[in-house]
Amino acid sequence: MQFGVTDHIDAAGIPIADQIEERLRLVQYYEQLGFDRYMLTEHHGTPLSLAPSPHLFLAAASQRTTRIRLGTLVTLLPLYNPLRLVEEVGLLDQLTCGRLELGIGRGVSPVEMATYGIDPADTRAMFAEAYEVLTQAFCSDTVSHPGGSDSVRETMVVVPPVQDPHPPLWYGVASVERAEWAARNGINMMCLRAADVVRPFSDRFCEAWEETGRPLEERPLRGVDRALVIAENGDEARRVATDAYAAFRHSLMLLWDAAGITPPTTFPPTFELWQHLGGAFAGTPDEAYEFIIDQVEVAGLDTMNFHLAFGTISFDDTCRTAALFAEEVMPAFEGVSLGR
């Protein structure tokens, strides 16, 4: 079973350059501990992201690491000129020496999409176009334009990715339909919803893959994304998580609250409640093991991603979670393929 880390690089209240450097050191530490991948989200106009250009942070991380896979969760396709996107994906896969994992999405926050002057009503079509340009470029090393409305673009040659035919793709799934779409297109799925809500997505994902007739061992991964804090003492873990969560939630909710809109994923007022709703976990290594087993069984998973650094959590506390997870939880899953 694979384990990854998800990060927003949300404002922790320290100088930005210091926080960026801390996060780069954390990526190195995750690699050293044996995490499989590090994935960065993309956000705009909000303290939820101090690196609104996630590809740049990953390019930097590529020079500090050699093994851990580096990715986005997700790159907001409508915000990129599709040509620039194709160029960045190729270049980033080159700079990481074939370690890129590319999350793709249309952007769920209308406020963030508006920062680029984009009408939320257009994002589905923009996503579809960018996805088509991207997948076409993966096959041919040139760029085309859907619908053939502008043949000039076809003359543009791009640097291809190292990975053949292309870096693994990820998609944030929140419906059975999109689970099916992801599976049919060979895209890994990552979910934020509670495990029991994810189950039908996961089941449909497997069925849809089976319908493609492709071998089971090539099936893309099904994952969920959870906040995680571990300490030897469970109360200590819960205290750290509770303290750190306030600033994280503030950053998460800021734009939604200001616009008076409800986000599609609920982030309740306290960490305890969040844990109760199934989006997060704080406790001892043994409890964390039980939590993961339960998640895997209820949701039907091949992998999990964890938010280890969020809000005002300290560098040392994040390191402790990562180390305890790697030393006391991860070994139990070595070579285990639990997904059903």
Add this chain to the structure above:
Amino acid sequence: VLASKFGIFDHIEDIPGTPTSRLFRDRLELIKTADEAGFAGYHLAEHHGGELCMAPSQELFIAAASQVTTQIRLGPMVKLLPMHHPVRIVEDICTLDQLTEGRLEFGVGRGAVPIEHYWFSHEWGGSRDLFTDTLGIVQRSLAGGEISSEGSRFFDFPPMPLSTRPLQERIPFWYPGSPVTAGRHGMSLMWPGKIDEAAHELYLRSWEQHRDSEIRMDGPGDEPRVGYSMLLAIAPTEREARDIAQRGMDGLVRRTRQSHRFDHLKLSADECDAAQAPLRAIIANMDTAVQFGAGTPNQIAERVAMLLDDGMCDYICFMFPAGDMTFDESRRTLDLFVTEVQPQLAQETAAG
């Protein structure tokens, strides 16, 4: 701000036979060496859709370079403003300045290759206005901490507070091209080779005359600065150096010509001809560039000293690797510059 008077200006052209990921690794190693040798800056060009520039998203490469260097200043030369959304440009500036810990130098330009503009969905004809419009948005957002399209003719997005910001109080901006434009917007001027006095005067005058211009990238106390770019190939014998430099220019010219090969799909014959004026200038200057930029360490030291002594030059950006130079030839050029040319220049300065 620049630690020494020397920098590198690079396209990251393809080197046939070298795998792309190796190309980048080699280049990062070269920048690391330049950093350790006290070079002040590394500047990367932007081109799309061909082997003239293998790292068309310069920011990604510069972000990578930021992690293998500690002192050298880094940035695009130039960022083609019309190709990119202003919010992305500003966010990239902020992220890069933080990643480099305040080492960003930002060159801006319009983009000399027409087809690149059409690839990015706008007209070549309107790109000058788009450049100025975008520069204004960038300037206002860096000054005010909020990015807004207010007053823009091309963009419409609501004001957005910047969640991140540059580390430097003021990012140094460069402009290679018209001295009047560079001066008008308070940007440092990058010039191909030695500047003539008339152009220099034009730059200084424009800088002064437009102090109240709406778009000024400089800040209080900033002075006009002129950088020269020149091809460089150093070898133990002049003959060998010339051979290397010649291959450098040949390759650069060939690829620049190639980059214009689709212009006719969108432009009339006259427009195509006009768009190739910069290419013709490069070709016209080719022999001079080879003769001046190629030499033994002694010869290069003399010529560089002469440039630095002309009273107008603040900075020299060397172009290597370029064109069909091999990586090893570029590597040796850097090594000879560091071990032989620089000490000789330092000695002359001390003696003079």
